[in-house]
Amino acid sequence: MVEVRLRNLVRDRANNSCEYCQKRQEESPLITLQIEHIIPRKHGGEDHLDNLALACADCNLRKSSDLAGIDPLTSQLTPLFHPRTDLWQDHFSWKEYESLA
Ligand SMILES: [Zn+2]
Numbered sequence: 487m488v489e490v491r492l493r494n495l496v497r498d499r500a501n502n503s504c505e506y507c508q509k510r511q512e513e514s515p516l517i518t519l520q521i522e523h524i525i526p527r528k529h530g531g532e533d534h535l536d537n538l539a540l541a542c543a544d545c546n547l548r549k550s551s552d553l554a555g556i557d558p559l560t561s562q563l564t565p566l567f568h569p570r571t572d573l574w575q576d577h578f579s580w581k582e583y584e585s586l587a
Contacts, residue, residue: 488521488533496521500540505569506549507578509542517543524568526551539569 488496497519502511504519511519522541525531528551541549549566557564567577 488538492533492535492538493521495535496538496540499535503540504542504545505539505574506541506545506567508574514542520546522546522549524570525553529553536570 500519502519503509509519519540519542522539522545523531523533524537524539531537552566554563554565556562567574
C-alpha cells in the first residue's frame with residue numbers, strides 16, 4: 487500500500503486525472519482513480535514518486551503489469567507509455583469525444 491502522503495502527491499501532480507486517458511475524477515465520481523506503479527512491483531518497481539501514476543480503473547486493468555506490447559503497425563515489441571518520461575501527445579490523441587451522460 488502506497489502511503490497517503492505519496493498518494494496525495496501523485497493525485498495532485500496528475501491534476502486528479504488519469505495519466506493515460508486523461509479522464510478526470512469528476513467524470514467518474516463513484517470510481518476513485520487509482521495509484522498505479524508504472525514499473526510494477528513484480529518487475530522491481532518501488533513506491534517512489536517517479537514510479538507512480540494516477541490511472542482510471544480501465545487503464546490500470548488494461549495495462550496491468552505489462553511494460554511493453556506488440557505495435558500493431560510495426561509488429562515490433564514496443565515499450566508502453568511511461569508518464570514520467572514520455573509526452574502524452576507523442577503516444578495518444580483525441581479523435582472524437584462522445585458524452586455518455
Ligand atoms: Zn484512464
